[in-house]
Amino acid sequence: MVSDRRYLNNFFYVLPAILMFAIFTIYPFIKTFQLSVYEWDGISPTMKFVGLKNYLEIFSDRLFWNSMLNAGIITLLALTFQNMLALLLAVIIDRGVKFDKFFRTVYFIPPILSGVVVGLVWKWIYDGNYGILNTILTHIGLEKYTTSWLSNPRTALVSVAVVHMWKGFGWGFVILLAGLQTIPRELYEAAAIDGADSFKQFWYVTAPLMLPIFFVVSVLTILGTMQIFDLIYSMTRGGPAGATEVPISYIYRYMANNELGYATAMAVIFGLVLFTLSILQIKISRKLRKV
């Protein structure tokens, strides 16, 4: 009996967290599934049950799959260029350079800025008439490449992706560097004694030990980039003509248009895709750890 009372008292420590989490995370999560089988404008008192109609519509909604594709393209670019750059910089800094503290500080500035700030500054840089990018291109004789970067459907997506990578590489850099610094120096020395040059040291010492961390960074890059929104909203709002539409901006568009059933059905599909990716991640990283 005494211990029951104590349990009850101890329960008050966790109660605020559990209550908040239940109301603001669990409930909306379950509600997503429920709303997705209705047609509802979010205002009228009656909701119309439509079964799987929303889901069936999604499968033939080209704009939705186009938004997935756009996010997928940005993700692929980030996975290759952004993460390679992050790794390259981390390896250089880890080998010991002067002013390393300065470089580390600077590289992590873009990640701490807000998406809206970054988006609006770059929108000004990209501006077709007065943007500094076009001015620079004109000055160095590349005038024929000047364009309205964000309103030209052919350049908009890549322009946005560049900004996303600019904002993101410093984050990967910090994590990879933290990982590199856990590798004991003796391993490199031993490899050097055995005659391994710096490339071989990287390939046979660094790479295998870094594989699990590089994998984690890659997965977080995928999950983070697929859910990109602030940058898109502040630079293009998904335009021109859907050229930079991504899943979250597309779902938001339907929500703002009071089509909550369709918006939540898309959220479910999108969530399932991300869920599958993160389960794969957990499975693979367990394997990597065992090796």
Next chain:
Amino acid sequence: MPAKTEYVPFMSYIILILIAIICLFPLVWMLSSSLKSQDEIFTNMSLLPGKLHLRNYVEAWTRGKFSTYFVNSLLYTVLGVFGILVITSLCAYALARLELPFKNLIFFILIIPLIVPLPGTFVPLYVLLKRLGLLDTRTGLILCYINGGLAFGIFLLKSFFEEIPKELEEAAVIDGATKWQIYFRIMLPLVKPALATLAIFNTVAIWNEFLLALIILQDPTKMPIQRGLMVFQGTHITEYAQLMAGLSIATLPVIMIYLLMQKYIIKGITAGALKG
């Protein structure tokens, strides 16, 4: 060691410096544009403004309503961070050191958002807040911010509480300390570094947050600065100089906190990523 530091290829420095310039240029350009006059901004493409035009800041702060947005952001950040610290430290302490049934299950459920992404729940969240009468209210936004910080806070603090040796607690019990005294006088001070990491990390996260502010708030007098920037940009579409001043106002606090508390932010980032 010496063999490696002696020879650092020249190319390495070129890359490092080039990337550093690319990182800093947009910020320098933002500051520089914010100090030019509205005419100069379209004609003078140099980094240095003709003469410092501080008027943009005054205009943005007063006419552009950035004073309101700034104070709102300050309020949301302070209350949000405070709420996160109080709720997560209590919960993490109990999960780490007190007797409680289903401890592991509770912990696992609370950190789900760290393991799987839950995108699009903002749609039913909007419906929920509407029902509760919290839509377009400061309370609604702050509650959502606190909720958003729970998972990471509990995850981080629990591991810190677990490292505290049992003897400290037992000694305090023998000295006749009550449970609350143990919590406030012994446990909390010992996890101060983790609390600091959490505070700084969430300060930056809440200050920068946009999506929740977008769906929850409609009333401009309640909007935080990220939301205010979009409103300003929408209504003063060509006034780039003032917009850049507004962007600088929104960015300066974050940069200052970062430069002063870099250690804590980096800790938060690496702890978050190397979790699983």
